[in-house]
């Protein structure tokens with residue numbers, strides 16, 4: 137089969153690799169109909185993670201079950217399914233609590249696993265014609281309709297992007313009436329903003345510097361904040377004051393909930409040619425009101441193979457703990473617990489309440505992967521989200 141293979145820093149190719157086979161009676165093989173590119177793939181592409189040449193990339197597949205092992209009972213050959221990024225067994229202690237990103241059975245010596253992902257287990261990636269899916273009864277989420285129908289782009293967002301955006305709003309405790317700021321208008325930030333609006337937030341700000349991404353934020357009902365126009369913390373506070381805070385709430389011109397949808401490769405606002413992995417955490421600490429919450433969905437790498445000046449190889453960072461303590465801010469981190477949200481968000485799509493497909497800016501053939509990796513890495517040509525068709 138054809139697959140996108142990591143060849144080394146800023147190099148991928150489309151190669152013929154061996155077809156996957158059923159290895160366990162609980163496996164299925166899925167024929168991939170759509171497979172998306174993600175900001176997470178770029179951490180590997182940029183040589184920051186220790187990904188080894190030969191790794192088949194990709195973790196956002198939608199497809200149809202082509203073969204099923206004898207112990208699979210919940211899905212059958214021919215079923216249309218989305219396969220969550222972070223695979224899980226479905227029955228261990230963490231899975232039974234809905235904390236599937238910390239599944240204790242899928243990665244020997246660790247917790248949680250993912251497809252095509254450095255350090256996250258031995259699972260081949262999904263930017264390929266076929267994918268082996270272990271524990272298929274748990275990991276195949278059934279979908280109605282036919283491949284290529286009007287929901288194709290929306291459903292592929294269920295593999296990772298939409299569930300992660302939603303998870304970020306859970307981590308940040310977004311409730312009806314919350315005032316929310318999302319840093320990063322990539323797919324994750326945009327779908328966090330969409331999720332916050334769906335959850336009844338009173339106001340949502342989205343911070344970035346890429347105009348076409350900020351326009352999508354606006355289309356979701358968020359207020360775009362371009363950090364090229366000045367400190368985004370000050371811009372949001374000024375905007376809140378201009379909207380007139382209720383009497384007695386003058387000091388509450390920050391936000392209730394802050395979301396980091398950028399991660400360790402954040403742009404340094406004082407020198408945009410460089411990264412500063414502390415930038416977004418520092419901005420959120422300054423912006424979130426006392427007793428507020430911060431949700432961190434952006435990735436912080438345990439080992440950064442080419443750290444920026446404010447970063448460190450082992451991922452340790454100086455964090456403004458005293459300010460967080462003083463304000464009594466609650467901070468939540470981590471990978472998304474796909475099992476909790478996938479079916480729920482699918483149903484929001486089916487009723488037309490959610491439209492995650494608005495972030496899809498480009499559709500491509502799998503063969504075009506090298507060019508799209510290059511352009512996405514440069515955040516060039518208006519790319520927000522690329523969906524590839526094997």
Ligand SMILES: NC(=O)c1ccc[n+]([C@@H]2O[C@H](COP(=O)([O-])OP(=O)(O)OC[C@H]3O[C@@H](n4cnc5c(N)ncnc54)[C@H](O)[C@@H]3O)[C@@H](O)[C@H]2O)c1
Pocket residue numbers: 174175176177179296297300319320321322323324325343344345346349363397398399400401402403404405415416432433434435470471472515520
């Ligand atoms: N927790 C999870 O389960 C999970 C799942 C998927 C992706 N992620 C991570 O989420 C992050 C975002 O992914 P994506 O696909 O949206 O990536 P992306 O690269 O498309 O988007 C990141 C955006 O952040 C913006 N940005 C950079 N520095 C900034 C700053 N200082 N302030 C505000 N915005 C800034 C960039 O301009 C860009 O638009 C990545 O770190 C990715 O690895 C986490």
Ligand SMILES: [Zn+2]
Pocket residue numbers: 173174175176195196221296297
């Ligand atoms: Zn992803």
Ligand SMILES: [Zn+2]
Pocket residue numbers: 224225226227228229230231232236238239240241242
């Ligand atoms: Zn498990």
